Amino acid sequence: MMRILLALATAALIALPFFADRGTMFLAMEILVIIALAQAWNLPAGYGGLLSLGHHGFIGLGGYALYVLSRDLGLHVLVAIPAAGIVTGLLALAITPVLFRLRAVYFAVGMWVVAEIIRILVMRSDWLGGASGMPLAGARDIPRAWMLPTAYWLALATALGATVLVWGLMRSDFGLRLKALRDDEIAARSIGVAPNRVRLTVFVLSAAMTGMAGAVSYFSALFITPLGAFDIGWVVIIVFVTIIGGMGRLSGPFLGAALYFILREGLADFGNWYLIALGTSAVLAMLVLPGGLASLGDRFNFSKTKEQS
Amino acid sequence: MIVVDVILNGLMLGGLYALFGLGLSLIFGVMKIANIAHGEFAIGGAFLAIAAAIFLGAPLWLAVIGALILSFVIGFGLQLVLVNRVMGDDPVPALLMTFGLSIIIQNLLVELFGADNRSLDIGPLATAGIDLGPVSIGVFPLILFVVAIALFAALHWMLHHTKAGRNIRATSDDPDMVGMMGMERAHIFAIVMGVSAALAALAGIMLAMRGSITPFSGAERLLIAFEVIVIGGLGSIWGSLLGGLALGLVHVIALRLDPSSGPLYGHLLLLAILLLRPEGLAGRKAQR
Numbered sequence: 001m002m003r004i005l006l007a008l009a010t011a012a013l014i015a016l017p018f019f020a021d022r023g024t025m026f027l028a029m030e031i032l033v034i035i036a037l038a039q040a041w042n043l044p045a046g047y048g049g050l051l052s053l054g055h056h057g058f059i060g061l062g063g064y065a066l067y068v069l070s071r072d073l074g075l076h077v078l079v080a081i082p083a084a085g086i087v088t089g090l091l092a093l094a095i096t097p098v099l100f101r102l103r104a105v106y107f108a109v110g111m112w113v114v115a116e117i118i119r120i121l122v123m124r125s126d127w128l129g130g131a132s133g134m135p136l137a138g139a140r141d142i143p144r145a146w147m148l149p150t151a152y153w154l155a156l157a158t159a160l161g162a163t164v165l166v167w168g169l170m171r172s173d174f175g176l177r178l179k180a181l182r183d184d185e186i187a188a189r190s191i192g193v194a195p196n197r198v199r200l201t202v203f204v205l206s207a208a209m210t211g212m213a214g215a216v217s218y219f220s221a222l223f224i225t226p227l228g229a230f231d232i233g234w235v236v237i238i239v240f241v242t243i244i245g246g247m248g249r250l251s252g253p254f255l256g257a258a259l260y261f262i263l264r265e266g267l268a269d270f271g272n273w274y275l276i277a278l279g280t281s282a283v284l285a286m287l288v289l290p291g292g293l294a295s296l297g298d299r300f301n302f303s304k305t306k307e308q309s
Numbered sequence: 310m311i312v313v314d315v316i317l318n319g320l321m322l323g324g325l326y327a328l329f330g331l332g333l334s335l336i337f338g339v340m341k342i343a344n345i346a347h348g349e350f351a352i353g354g355a356f357l358a359i360a361a362a363i364f365l366g367a368p369l370w371l372a373v374i375g376a377l378i379l380s381f382v383i384g385f386g387l388q389l390v391l392v393n394r395v396m397g398d399d400p401v402p403a404l405l406m407t408f409g410l411s412i413i414i415q416n417l418l419v420e421l422f423g424a425d426n427r428s429l430d431i432g433p434l435a436t437a438g439i440d441l442g443p444v445s446i447g448v449f450p451l452i453l454f455v456v457a458i459a460l461f462a463a464l465h466w467m468l469h470h471t472k473a474g475r476n477i478r479a480t481s482d483d484p485d486m487v488g489m490m491g492m493e494r495a496h497i498f499a500i501v502m503g504v505s506a507a508l509a510a511l512a513g514i515m516l517a518m519r520g521s522i523t524p525f526s527g528a529e530r531l532l533i534a535f536e537v538i539v540i541g542g543l544g545s546i547w548g549s550l551l552g553g554l555a556l557g558l559v560h561v562i563a564l565r566l567d568p569s570s571g572p573l574y575g576h577l578l579l580l581a582i583l584l585l586r587p588e589g590l591a592g593r594k595a596q597r
């Protein structure tokens with residue numbers, strides 16, 4: 001039953017460009033990008049206890065990787081977008097020797113500093129267009145009329161792909177090791193879990209997914225600037241969406257994203273108040289619903305999917 | 310002589326940086342948590358003083374004292390009502406809670422004051438200088454530096470020579486035992502957060518006197534405070550002073566040699582310290 005429903009929902013989402021208008025599709029695409037980003041952030045943070053406040057660095061890296069691969073190597077955007085994810089993952093791997101000296105709180109803020117360094121370096125690079133950014137060279141790879149549907153399908157593929165990847169990982173042996181490390185590192189080590197290898201893997205996977213979602217987002221924008229691509233505002237949204245939805249739960253990013261977009265669209269006429277409402281929701285969730293909206297299901301015991309960590 | 314000039318300016322800027330780090334260092338030391346809202350406490354405190362001075366027409370000294378007292382009360386209250394409820398062995402819930410608070414405070418400031426640059430006017434003091442032959446130093450930066458050093462000394466004295474300080478140090482060493490001795494841990498934490506918020510506010514106020522701030526200035530201040538305590542080395546407040554001076558020097562030298570670099574070299578200094586001397590300049594081996 002559940003599977004049929006999921007299949008129907010997926011089919012409806014794939015078919016959306018054939019009956020929705022541009023505004024709806026843009027919004028749907030944005031929602032899917034946020035879901036993908038939240039799934040990617042949730043993997044190390046929620047399941048692994050490796051919390052980063054610098055994932056905006058990976059969004060920007062993914063976006064810039066797409067633009068550079070398209071302009072300098074002439075890659076077709078449909079190839080360059082997944083490649084941008086891989087490039088971001090490799091760059092994340094390169095910074096782990098420094099970052100993995102930090103734990104917990106220091107890791108979280110250290111990641112933020114790294115994202116700042118990347119932003120400043122990009123802003124100072126003429127090759128990357130400096131502070132004013134650059135246009136997408138490969139914009140002509142896709143016929144104009146198909147741009148938005150293509151961007152939407154890419155966002156859908158990224159969001160569903162990230163969800164399936166996290167789901168599959170958490171059902172595997174690897175997922176058990178990850179959760180064991182989060183819950184009790186000493187006990188996990190004593191039964192042969194290699195902490196740094198496990199953390200490294202989820203961190204790099206998370207960075208790659210984040211980079212690809214960033215590439216999709218900036219593919220639809222056709223222009224990238226360092227101030228937008230490396231904005232800490234991305235992390236604010238991703239973190240709050242995941243806390244409110246439920247850290248370490250597969251449905252968390254979906255529920256949190258739903259609340260975020262309801263607040264944002266509902267309070268669209270009131271300036272920044274939606275951010276205040278979002279922050280307040282996150283603080284309230286920490287106090288009264290530490291498992292997020294996803295834990296409401298277990299509370300009333302009608303949850304059929306046992307995805308709980 | 311330009312070298313002396315740069316070093317003096319770097320040290321004086323470093324005093325202000327150290328002050329940003331001092332409050333955060335206190336929180337880390339006593340509660341073992343990170344306060345992501347530290348930058349917003351600083352900027353929020355400065356806006357309280359600006360509101361009192363500009364909108365209520367209070368004299369500057371009164372506006373500053375009022376803002377400091379109010380900052381203490383806000384920090385105390387937030388810790389007592391919110392943050393204490395998520396404190397435990399895991400520092401992550403408190404980190405996320407303060408992250409939420411930082412965004413709430415920042416956007417409230419935007420709604421109340423707009424996103425414009427604001428500053429606190431200190432009159433002719435802002436441009437006064439002392440001529441020391443070949444170099445001259447600003448009077449106000451010198452005052453900032455002296456105030457920062459005095460506050461470090463005052464906090465040191467408070468921690469080591471008063472009853473409240475003894476309780477705070479005991480809580481830092483063994484919070485469970487302190488609870489068993491009949492002290493209210495939650496209350497001590499609230500006092501520490503209040504003091505930290507007031508110290509942050511003072512740093513923010515001095516920043517607003519020295520230049521200008523916007524509601525978005527908090528994030529950068531948080532990173533500076535964080536870098537100060539990691540570079541200096543955790544566990545001692547004097548480490549924060551050392552870290553602040555080192556960061557100030559690096560920023561001023563970088564600004565002279567590479568004017569468009571912004572905080573880049575400060576960030577790189579942090580990475581270099583992490584790679585080469587993870588225990589920080591002050592050198593005590595610390596758990597992180």
